[in-house]
Amino acid sequence: MKAVTFLLHTQQPILATSLQGDPNSDVSHPYIPGSMIRGFLIGRYLQKNRIKVNDDTLDIQQLPNVKRLFFDAKTTRYLNAYPLIDNKRTLPTPRSWYKDKGVTFSEDKEKTIYDFSKIPLEEQKELTNDYEENLSPKLLEENFCLVDEDEVLLYKVKRRINIHNKRDRKRGKGIEGSGAVFSYDAIDAGQTFQGVVLCETEEDQSIIESLLQHKDVWLGGSQSAGYGHAEIQLLNNNHEYYEVESASRERIENQANLTVTLLSDTIIYNECGQIVSNPETLRQILSDALNQELKFQENGIYASSIIVGGFNRKWGLPLPQTPALAAGSVFVFENIDISSDKFHEFLDNAKKIEKQGIGERRVDGFGRVIFNWLNEETEEYKAKLFNPEFQTTQQAQNKEPLKSESSKIAVGIANRIVRKKLDDLIIQQVSKISLTNPEEISNSQLSRLMLVARQVLYEVEFEQTKYENERRSITELVEPINNLLHNLPSNALKQFERSKLTENIKQCLNVEDSWLQNVWRSNPETKHLIADDQPKVIIAGEDKDIDTYITLEYSLRLIIAVVKKIMKEKNND
């Protein structure tokens, strides 16, 4: 199949609204629908060819390419852009896959997935009834997967839920009739999706590729207000494209059963012309298309239905809502007996179905079908979640130095983290300290000490606003406290000594062998924050350590806190 493949890197959340949730919320599909890709490419085509709004775009005489490129599913099909992991386009998780209830997938440990479409009914019963296995089957919540033999990588699209409110423009707030709270559940930014446009000729391929040259694109709702920005990266398209690893011939020839998996939502009509989401109708359609009567295997249907819609931006109106068979539905048919002369015809028909899809809105990527996608012998898979390899780490490796503004913020962050940790340490330290004889010292002596400590604290804080070379020395700063302790009258001196406050203060003010450094190194909340053998917090390459001024500041804070504590305890007594 000729195809144009490209990547969409989401720069902002994408609001690809599906018909879920309550009326006050927009819940996005977990993928970028083909209709959305077709819409933006039509817009670009009109702009590029200067086609006006009132021109008849379907007039083949005037505009011979438009119908073929955008409105005819036989010639061009815009497939849904599914998430890209490990440089491969994921596919919807088959609905025949079950996990044991309570199992949650992780990035490091593999868990078992059971493919019930491959396990005979008796064995399924054994699994659920067996005392050891005691399987309680549950469908997978992860929407997309990448299969490599019996190993599976699962991917759950990251989402961003935002709550918005509508305000009345004149009143400046929400009022009755002109105000509402609503939420947007969108695909989050920073993810990559692979889009595919299937076409028939090289000419069409090159036209579509030319439309994808401009890398910035806006998709989905609220495009002008923080949603929908994505970047296009065109891939090399000089090879045949298959949605799965191999061509249909190999898959059908190598397997006895015929298993049909829907790779996108599928809209089908029954013989009365009604849109239904009925497996029997699908069987009839496939039987007709393959020219071979198909019969469901017992317990061979793993399907669910969904309501699909859409939005036509040109009309400014929503599309009709219709039921559809959900992507990932699996249908297992009984062995088909095909004589060798009919087998080629069967293969051709199957290939055509895989290429063209079935049902309605195929141009928008609906109705993608695949035969015998998974190996029929693999009943169980080992699955884990995709580990995104921390893309930000890779981005940061190609970094340039931080701008001065950013660097200033980084220093600020580091400073605040250090101070928060120190505040916590002080609280813990104060609760630990208790004087041996607090009643020996009077409140007036404590107040005198607190006043001096406050004065010094104020000066220390002021000194920290200066450049390092302009600051006064620590000895100079603590002088008022030393003076207080040395010049105490004899009575006051006795009070300080009996309560052992002098000793504690001297210990506190020793910034060389600081209590703060020791506590930082021993406290479980801070002991891991050490770099170059020093207490340090590093943010974006900017570090903040505990210098002597901070040590003095927090020592003074500790003295004041302890003094307050003693006064409070004395008053309580």
Added chain:
Amino acid sequence: MSKYTIKITLLSDTTFGRGDGVAGLVDQEVEHDRYGFPYLRGRTLKGLLSEECDNLVAVLSDENQRQHWQKISNELFGVPGSTLGTQGKIHLGDACLPSDLRTEIAAQIDSEEKKKQNDKKYKPKLTSTDILESLTTIRRQTAIDTETGISADHSLRSARVILRELIFESNILFETELDENSDDDQDMLALLTVGTLALRRIGSGRNRGKGHVKCSLYDSAQEITKNMNYIQRFGRNK
């Protein structure tokens, strides 16, 4: 594609609310990403800018003048309802802290998380909570009972505020290049410039002291909001 940047400097503590709180901690949480960086949503910023522009247009005295600038405003911001014809030309992004800083810190947090994943006992040196707490603080307030003059019962509320002096940047993109010779395009830029200058209050409690900001608009080379030509252009007669 034309690209401009709005810089929002916080002059007072600001709450970019997200409509909910954290039980037991704060009644009004600020909008922040998974790394703890607060940001203002593009949708909110567009609402604020278009409101300022509408207010400026509404006070124009001349009817013809007003109609012309209203048309420019509609072209710039679009009108409600999603059709190709009524879609706004502007694409506003979220207003975030500088991207180089965010990328760098995000990488640091990711690497710490990875270490934590590999070793459950490992204590990360940096978490998103550290970042959020270092860029914000929590403010508490009560209502005053007018009769007693003391705080009213059950009225204590707490809100997280983003610290002042931080600068947030939002990209403004136009899908097509704005033409220097096109009157309409230059009018659009003029309206955007005056709207940006008029935007002084953002976020919750903005009429009560919080959310005082200074906004400026830049193109790739210089600050447009300092260019008097754009300011004088606004409101001129057609």
